[in-house]
Amino acid sequence: MNRRILLMVPFAGVLVAGAGFLAMLEREQEGTFDPRAVPSQIINKPVPPFDLPGSPGFSSTDLRGRPIVVNFFASWCIPCVEEAPVLMALKAQGVPIYGIAYKDKPDATAAFLARNGDPYERLARDEPGRVAIDWGVYGVPETYLIDPQGIVRWRHVGPLTQDAVTAGLQPLLRRYA
Amino acid sequence: MIPELGHFALALGVALGFAQAIIPLWGAHRRDIRLMQAAPALALGQFFAIAASFACLAWSNVVSDFSVLNVAENSNSLEPLVYKITGTWGNHEGSILFWCLILTLCGAAVAAFGGNLPSSLRARVIGVLGLAGVGFQLFCLLASDPFVRLWPPPVDGRDLNPLLQDPGLAMHPPILYTGYVGFAVPFAFAVAALLEGRIDAAWGRWVRPWTLAAWCFLTGGIALGSWWAYYELGWGGFWFWDPVENASLLPWLTGTALLHSALVVEKREALKVWTVLLAIGTFSFSLSGTFLVRSGILNSVHAFANDPARGVFILALLGLVIGGSLLLFALRAPMLSATGIFAPVSREGALVLNNILLCSITAVVTTGTMYPLFAELLLGEKLSVGAPFFNATVFPLAVPLFAAMSVGPVLSWKRADLGAALMKLWWAALVAAVVALVMATRARLLPDLAMAASAWLILGAFADIAERTRLFRIPLAASGRRLIGLSRSSFGTVIAHAGLGVTVAGIAAMSLASSSIVLLKPGQVAHVGGYDWQLADLHDVAGPNYMARAATIRVSRAGSLVTILAPERRNFPVQQITTTEAKISTNGLRDLYAVLGDERDGGAVLRLHVNPLAPWIWFGALIMAIGGAISLADRRLRVGAPTRKPVGAVAA
Amino acid sequence: MIRLALALVAFLLLAGPAFAISDPSEALPNPQQEARAVAIGRQLRCLVCQNESIEDSGADLARDLRHIVRQQVAEGKTNRQVIDWLVARYGNFVRLRPPFEPSTYLLWGSPVLALAAGAGVAFFARRSRPTAPPPLSAAEQQRLRQILDT
Numbered sequence: 001m002n003r004r005i006l007l008m009v010p011f012a013g014v015l016v017a018g019a020g021f022l023a024m025l026e027r028e029q030e031g032t033f034d035p036r037a038v039p040s041q042i043i044n045k046p047v048p049p050f051d052l053p054g055s056p057g058f059s060s061t062d063l064r065g066r067p068i069v070v071n072f073f074a075s076w077c078i079p080c081v082e083e084a085p086v087l088m089a090l091k092a093q094g095v096p097i098y099g100i101a102y103k104d105k106p107d108a109t110a111a112f113l114a115r116n117g118d119p120y121e122r123l124a125r126d127e128p129g130r131v132a133i134d135w136g137v138y139g140v141p142e143t144y145l146i147d148p149q150g151i152v153r154w155r156h157v158g159p160l161t162q163d164a165v166t167a168g169l170q171p172l173l174r175r176y177a
Numbered sequence: 178m179i180p181e182l183g184h185f186a187l188a189l190g191v192a193l194g195f196a197q198a199i200i201p202l203w204g205a206h207r208r209d210i211r212l213m214q215a216a217p218a219l220a221l222g223q224f225f226a227i228a229a230s231f232a233c234l235a236w237s238n239v240v241s242d243f244s245v246l247n248v249a250e251n252s253n254s255l256e257p258l259v260y261k262i263t264g265t266w267g268n269h270e271g272s273i274l275f276w277c278l279i280l281t282l283c284g285a286a287v288a289a290f291g292g293n294l295p296s297s298l299r300a301r302v303i304g305v306l307g308l309a310g311v312g313f314q315l316f317c318l319l320a321s322d323p324f325v326r327l328w329p330p331p332v333d334g335r336d337l338n339p340l341l342q343d344p345g346l347a348m349h350p351p352i353l354y355t356g357y358v359g360f361a362v363p364f365a366f367a368v369a370a371l372l373e374g375r376i377d378a379a380w381g382r383w384v385r386p387w388t389l390a391a392w393c394f395l396t397g398g399i400a401l402g403s404w405w406a407y408y409e410l411g412w413g414g415f416w417f418w419d420p421v422e423n424a425s426l427l428p429w430l431t432g433t434a435l436l437h438s439a440l441v442v443e444k445r446e447a448l449k450v451w452t453v454l455l456a457i458g459t460f461s462f463s464l465s466g467t468f469l470v471r472s473g474i475l476n477s478v479h480a481f482a483n484d485p486a487r488g489v490f491i492l493a494l495l496g497l498v499i500g501g502s503l504l505l506f507a508l509r510a511p512m513l514s515a516t517g518i519f520a521p522v523s524r525e526g527a528l529v530l531n532n533i534l535l536c537s538i539t540a541v542v543t544t545g546t547m548y549p550l551f552a553e554l555l556l557g558e559k560l561s562v563g564a565p566f567f568n569a570t571v572f573p574l575a576v577p578l579f580a581a582m583s584v585g586p587v588l589s590w591k592r593a594d595l596g597a598a599l600m601k602l603w604w605a606a607l608v609a610a611v612v613a614l615v616m617a618t619r620a621r622l623l624p625d626l627a628m629a630a631s632a633w634l635i636l637g638a639f640a641d642i643a644e645r646t647r648l649f650r651i652p653l654a655a656s657g658r659r660l661i662g663l664s665r666s667s668f669g670t671v672i673a674h675a676g677l678g679v680t681v682a683g684i685a686a687m688s689l690a691s692s693s694i695v696l697l698k699p700g701q702v703a704h705v706g707g708y709d710w711q712l713a714d715l716h717d718v719a720g721p722n723y724m725a726r727a728a729t730i731r732v733s734r735a736g737s738l739v740t741i742l743a744p745e746r747r748n749f750p751v752q753q754i755t756t757t758e759a760k761i762s763t764n765g766l767r768d769l770y771a772v773l774g775d776e777r778d779g780g781a782v783l784r785l786h787v788n789p790l791a792p793w794i795w796f797g798a799l800i801m802a803i804g805g806a807i808s809l810a811d812r813r814l815r816v817g818a819p820t821r822k823p824v825g826a827v828a829a
Numbered sequence: 830m831i832r833l834a835l836a837l838v839a840f841l842l843l844a845g846p847a848f849a850i851s852d853p854s855e856a857l858p859n860p861q862q863e864a865r866a867v868a869i870g871r872q873l874r875c876l877v878c879q880n881e882s883i884e885d886s887g888a889d890l891a892r893d894l895r896h897i898v899r900q901q902v903a904e905g906k907t908n909r910q911v912i913d914w915l916v917a918r919y920g921n922f923v924r925l926r927p928p929f930e931p932s933t934y935l936l937w938g939s940p941v942l943a944l945a946a947g948a949g950v951a952f953f954a955r956r957s958r959p960t961a962p963p964p965l966s967a968a969e970q971q972r973l974r975q976i977l978d979t
Binding site for chain 3: 412414417419420450451521529532533534536537538540541544545548552556558559560561562563564565566569570571573574693694695696774775782
Binding site: 002006036038039041042103128129130133134135136138139 | 877890897916919920
């Protein structure tokens with residue numbers, strides 16, 4: 001009897017594993033399972049303190065009083081071109097967007113904004129990229145939502161899409177307005 | 178026209194596959210000799226159909242027919258001819274078709290060389306191979322069709338990934354896949370035995386050559402992949418415990434256990450259940466590896482075709498094949514009864530220990546590879562498990578395995594005297610201890626132990642031969658006669674075990690490697706690892722489909738020139754990728770390794786390595802494969818099954 | 830669409846000098862500190878080329894992280910502190926050597942568990958195997974010889 005149970009173990013194990021893989025595949029198609037994604041460590045935590053130069057530049061203490069979208073981008077970043085229209089649309093709706101140019105030269109950044117539109121209320125530059133590391137950024141573009149108390153509430157990795165805005169950003173903007 | 182013929186041949190193959198799956202199994206079930214004897218013909222027919230299909234795809238690649246989507250995405254007119262051919266299997270669709278090709282080749286091989294098998298077993302084996310094959314062919318035809326047309330055809334193709342335009346990596350997939358898929362034959366043997374309801378000593382003998390053949394190819398394929406990583410990727414590493422690498426190691430570990438376990442089935446008619454489970458398990462790992470690489474679930478540099486939709490199809494296929502066979506195992510295994518008995522201390526006992534250790538290593542590698550996926554799924558936690566984990570957990574299990582590997586072959590069957598056996602190895606132990614002491618001053622504990630283990634393995638292999646030829650205990654001439662009379666299996670065993678020792682030595686010696694990153698201007702010299710490296714010049718090189726920048730490095734030692742290395746950085750304009758071509762000079766005992774990096778301030782950044790015994794890592798794998806091949810040639814493996822003389826056949 | 834976007838991001842992240850080797854000027858002047866920095870770096874995953882450590886990867890982010898590791902080692906931080914600093918920003922995913930905590934007990938315990946399971950199965954199987962009959966006594970051996978000789 002014991003022997004029979006033991007012999008069933010491999011089959012049972014494979015069934016469990018198979019169910020697990022099926023769940024992973026389904027979630028991968030939905031977008032909720034991504035083995036390559038690095039989850040953010042600062043969600044629901046205060047913005048890491050920083051003070052960046054730029055035109056005019058800004059610091060962590062400026063991210064207060066109203067919900068602000070912070071967008072890490074660079075002129076050498078191809079998906080950033082893709083998300084420019086979405087950011088411009090957000091700007092048109094009156095959403096304040098602060099931009100941080102990651103590892104970029106100021107004239108290259110200016111040229112990029114001239115070509116693709118400038119959605120930023122304020123622009124800072126993080127040439128060494130250290131502030132981005134404090135935020136846990138691992139590539140550009142990345143977009144964050146900061147609430148009026150200066151707490152990070154949302155992050156989007158990759159170019160911002162209209163779907164992400166509608167499903168993720170807008171509800172939070174309404175919540176923290 | 179040709180792609181359509183290929184497409185038709187593929188569909189024909191599927192149809193024949195269904196026939197091959199159903200008819201022989203039905204025939205074996207009904208003991209209908211005619212249906213059973215249809216098996217070889219069906220297997221051969223299916224092989225020719227799939228081979229024709231593959232040939233059509235290869236032809237489309239060779240003539241650069243960009244109206245075929247697969248060719249347009251993965252080839253280019255400027256590509257050298259050899260890479261046009263090897264690019265046939267260098268992408269998802271082509272590699273699946275290649276899988277199907279090897280699977281049908283296995284069926285054809287059983288048809289052609291399985292004449293010594295009783296017809297019901299052969300019919301069942303071919304039938305099961307057909308079942309496994311037809312699933313993959315359907316997947317190919319329905320979800321990964323390489324013959325899809327692209328209209329209008331582009332002027333030129335997207336080019337093969339430059340990393341794949343390399344001799345080592347071109348040959349790595351075919352050899353590796355032959356190994357993976359080759360284990361379908363022992364799998365089929367195991368399922369056939371479960372269907373038949375019995376396993377006997379003869380089964381153990383029949384399954385061995387097929388297992389050996391697959392094992393040789395898998396060993397070669399893995400070694401080739403590792404060697405490619407070493408010379409291509411530029412930092413001298415050769416194994417990263419990357420999930421896809423682990424996926425290839427798992428069937429190798431269980432395949433090795435299977436090889437040894439089958440011996441006990443043959444000698445003692447014991448360990449039947451274990452052996453059958455290993456046979457099913459090895460092929461299951463092969464299949465799972467295929468799934469994981471193509472599903473997008475695994476986080477790996479290797480993973481291609483990240484397509485969850487295809488992943489579901491393959492998962493379903495896997496569920497049927499693996500789940501079905503394991504269910505059959507659970508239901509039928511109790512019918513397999515062991516008859517032989519042996520003492521715990523005996524060669525059989527050593528083989529059981531071998532099984533336990535190899536399977537434990539398999540379990541650890543599987544756990545480490547799957548853990549991040551399941552932790553994220555079930556706990557929502559994002560973890561990663563990398564080389565530090567595997568090195569820390571696998572090595573403690575490998576050490577007792579190495580220790581036992583030299584003792585096992587000198588133990589006698591059924592009941593052995595451990596003390597006497599160890600005495601036969603006293604000189605191997607002595608040399609190993611000396612090596613450990615010598616290394617203790619120059620290396621850390623782990624490499625030190627590994628070197629000692631390597632000496633133990635190599636000398637233990639010699640001790641095995643010395644024992645069989647009664648060296649120094651009988652006149653030398655008599656020993657010589659015994660040596661010549663030894664079976665090829667014995668030679669194979671000894672050579673393969675020694676080969677592993679050679680590989681372990683190579684791996685241990687990498688801890689003694691010296692490397693340095695330097696910025697040199699032309700004319701300047703760097704001193705690394707006891708050699709003087711002088712950058713002679715930097716110049717441009719043009720290739721067929723790339724532009725490159727090359728450095729000429731003169732390497733000398735004590736004033737005399739040893740070699741000249743010319744590493745390159747190649748830029749492939751079509752795919753916009755830059756690859757580094759490290760240059761290696763080897764003399765069999767050490768590698769001199771140079772990589773060219775960025776150029777700055779009139780000079781170039783160079784990464785220079787001296788790797789002692791590095792070539793032994795792959796040399797050892799080659800030796801293991803040769804040992805396996807020699808075992809394969811053993812005459813005893815071709816003994817046929819006794820057949821009854823047909824009574825009354827003489828009557829006219 | 831999301832897949833395409835992710836692919837684009839991946840392309841972007843990989844399109845950097847993915848095959849550049851690191852710079853000699855990066856190394857710390859003190860060889861022991863450099864060795865410690867390399868040892869720490871080998872345990873940290875590059876988040877861009879994800880199956881390499883930051884020591885081996887040519888990505889920009891890896892280079893930045895190497896600088897940070899060396900900076901902190903030169904300041905005298907312990908290995909633990911350096912790794913914790915990075916984990917605070919990127920999570921446990923950045924560790925190639927998983928932490929030893931309740932969620933990973935099963936992982937780190939797997940070698941022992943596997944061995945125990947294997948040994949258990951082998952032992953179990955031995956118990957149910959037909960045992961050899963006990964050796965013959967002298968009287969029984971005598972009888973056997975008589976039977977065989979007739």
